Amino acid sequence: MESLAVCPMEGGALRLYSALTFGSSAPLTLPSSTHTDLDQVFSNVDPKQDSTKQECLCDPMELLQCCEDALRDGAPRFQRTFVHLNQGGGAIRVMQWNILAQALGEGLDSFVRCPLEALSWSHRKLLILEEVLAYRPHILCLQEVDHYYDTLQPALAALGYSGHFCPKPWSLCLDVEGNNGPDGCALFYDRSRFEFIDSVNIGLTALKIPTNQVAVATTLRCKRTGRRVCVAATHLKARSGWEWLRSAQGLDLLVHLENLVQNQDASLIVCGDFNAVPTEEVYRDFLASPLGLESACKELSQDGSSEPDYTTWKIRSTGECCATLDYIWYSRDALRVDAVLDVPSEEEIGPDRLPSFSYPSDHLSLVCDFSFREEE
Numbered sequence: 001m002e003s004l005a006v007c008p009m010e011g012g013a014l015r016l017y018s019a020l021t022f023g024s025s026a027p028l029t030l031p032s033s034t035h036t037d038l039d040q041v042f043s044n045v046d047p048k049q050d051s052t053k054q055e056c057l058c059d060p061m062e063l064l065q066c067c068e069d070a071l072r073d074g075a076p077r078f079q080r081t082f083v084h085l086n087q088g089g090g091a092i093r094v095m096q097w098n099i100l101a102q103a104l105g106e107g108l109d110s111f112v113r114c115p116l117e118a119l120s121w122s123h124r125k126l127l128i129l130e131e132v133l134a135y136r137p138h139i140l141c142l143q144e145v146d147h148y149y150d151t152l153q154p155a156l157a158a159l160g161y162s163g164h165f166c167p168k169p170w171s172l173c174l175d176v177e178g179n180n181g182p183d184g185c186a187l188f189y190d191r192s193r194f195e196f197i198d199s200v201n202i203g204l205t206a207l208k209i210p211t212n213q214v215a216v217a218t219t220l221r222c223k224r225t226g227r228r229v230c231v232a233a234t235h236l237k238a239r240s241g242w243e244w245l246r247s248a249q250g251l252d253l254l255v256h257l258e259n260l261v262q263n264q265d266a267s268l269i270v271c272g273d274f275n276a277v278p279t280e281e282v283y284r285d286f287l288a289s290p291l292g293l294e295s296a297c298k299e300l301s302q303d304g305s306s307e308p309d310y311t312t313w314k315i316r317s318t319g320e321c322c323a324t325l326d327y328i329w330y331s332r333d334a335l336r337v338d339a340v341l342d343v344p345s346e347e348e349i350g351p352d353r354l355p356s357f358s359y360p361s362d363h364l365s366l367v368c369d370f371s372f373r374e375e376e
Contacts, residue, residue, distance in 0.1 A: 058158050064133040075358035077130065078348055082339040082369070085299055091224055092193075092335075092370040095137035096271035096328050098235070098312075098363035099128055100355060101144035101183035107176035110317040111362065113352040125151055127360035132156070135341070135367050138190040139220075141233035141271035146173050146183040156188050163188040166201035166216040185233045185272075187216045194220040197228065197264065202256050204234070206248035213237055213249050215272075217257065219264045227372045228266035229335075232257055236282065238275045243282075246275060250282035254289050261291065267334035267372070268293070273326050273363060278307045286329055294332040296368040299340045308343045313353045314362040320353070328368050341367035 105111065105119050117123065125147070132140060140161070145152060148165045156163060164187050171182030189196070199218040204211050215234035222229065234253055236246045253270075261268050268291055276282045286293050300308055311326040330337070343364060354362045 060133055060136060060159055064130065075356065077127075077134070077358060078344040080341050080344055082341055082367075083300055084339045086336060086338045086371070088338075088371075091222060091372055092139060092229065092269075093135070093137045093367065094139045094141070094231070094269060094271065094328060094370065095132070095135055095365055095367045096141045096233075096326060097131070097365040098143040098273040098326060098361060099145065100124075100361040100363065101146040101171075101173050103146055103173035103176040103179040104144065104183070105355065105362075107179075108172060109362070111314060111355060112317050113315045114355050115357070118355060118357045121147070123357070124355075124360040127358075128152075129155060131360070131365055133159075135365070137367065138193045139231050139269070140186075140188040141231065142186045142188075143233065143235040143273045144183045145186040146171075146180050148184070148186055150180070152186065152188075160191050161188040162191055162196065164199045164201070164216050164218055166214045168212050168214055169203065169210070170212045185214055185216050185235055187218050187231060187233045189218065189220055189231070193223060195223055197221055200256075200260070202232075202234075202253065204236075204249040205252050206245050211237065211245065211249060215253055215256070217260055219260065219266055222372070225372050228264055229269060230257065230260050230264055230266040231269045232271065234270070234272035234274075236272065236274045236276065243276070243280055247281040247285060250274070250285050254285065254291065258291055267331040268329075269331075269335070269370070270329040271327070271366075275325050277323055277325065283327075286327075292331055292333050293329040296328040296330055296337050296370075297340055297366055299337050300342060310343065310364075311366065312363045313346075313349055314355075315353045322353075326363055326366055328366050330368075330370060334373055335370045336373050337368060338371050339369040341365075 102121050102124070111119065140156070145165065153163055153165070165184055167182040167184035171184070173179045173181065173183045197219040199216065202215040202217060204213045204215060213234070213236055215232050217230060217232040219228060219230045221227070232253070236249050257268060257270065270286070270293065274282060287295070295307065297308055298304055298306060307324045309324065310322045311324050313322045314320070350356060
């Protein structure tokens with residue numbers, strides 16, 4: 001396979017990252033041949049900015065244009081559209097996304113049909129930021145995050161988000177030479193839309209025994225409506241043969257969330273890579289939970305009763321995997337789905353599947369618009 005050229009960090013990319021770093025959307029005048037590493041640029045961002053700055057420091061649309069300019073010579077981004085179910089509403093836009101840990105993508109996952117250049121962090125971080133900027137979620141739930149402190153937290157803080165991160169206790173990323181630390185779950189929220197109430201990191205157990213999987217749950221108050229919502233991001237055990245463990249972890253998470261929702265008097269949104277197809281027990285457990293949960297992406301089907309055909313599509317050395325593993329669950333009595341982002345077609349994804357030069361992860365992002373139902 002012929003490798004495509006990866007855009008160097010110049011032109012639009014330099015303008016993008018200088019804006020994020022220095023809190024200005026004005027371009028930074030640098031020679032066109034200058035190459036700037038994103039991690040070095042972000043090292044100048046004050047990590048306390050996330051909690052002390054209450055305004056958005058950068059124009060997201062201008063940053064998106066800079067990002068697209070920097071990626072202009074690469075493969076085009078998927079052109080996905082929203083399926084609208086209700087007019088108006090849309091108080092909360094939620095994005096769920098396993099972004100693929102950098103250490104795993106380059107070191108352990110063995111994406112045999114993906115060029116190494118497409119897996120480089122210098123390329124992928126541009127695509128990740130572009131995806132977030134394209135959809136502008138009010139709440140962003142991420143898994144396999146191993147560049148939280150040096151990249152995602154400072155970048156999103158400059159865009160007006162606050163975040164919380166829960167690393168895995170025994171992350172496989174640490175087994176990869178030159179790793180950037182453990183991967184984990186991250187949850188960001190738009191400070192202009194939400195007031196922070198509380199956040200907890202949860203180590204998931206199975207039969208009361210600690211496991212390597214985690215969740216982060218953050219309770220927020222919507223500034224527009226005054227309503228409270230508890231949002232959780234999680235990532236359950238991967239691979240076949242571990243269905244029983246995923247079920248145990250899911251039940252443990254449901255117990256934690258039930259306590260949080262009752263104590264905070266909040267509706268609930270649960271986002272995650274469950275590593276479970278819809279026929280698995282953990283899926284049925286969430287559907288039958290006393291919390292009254294429903295899966296938002298079922299609204300993409302004609303009858304509203306089945307999940308998308310896939311949320312991940314990859315080719316590893318062990319073979320091809322096309323499956324639905326990612327979900328956005330919500331309190332059906334308290335929240336209404338107003339719109340759902342569609343899934344790209346097989347032709348758009350391409351014969352080499354994911355990740356690729358046009359998409360940075362082996363999992364698709366899921367995006368849903370919610371509104372609060374009127375209280376009785």
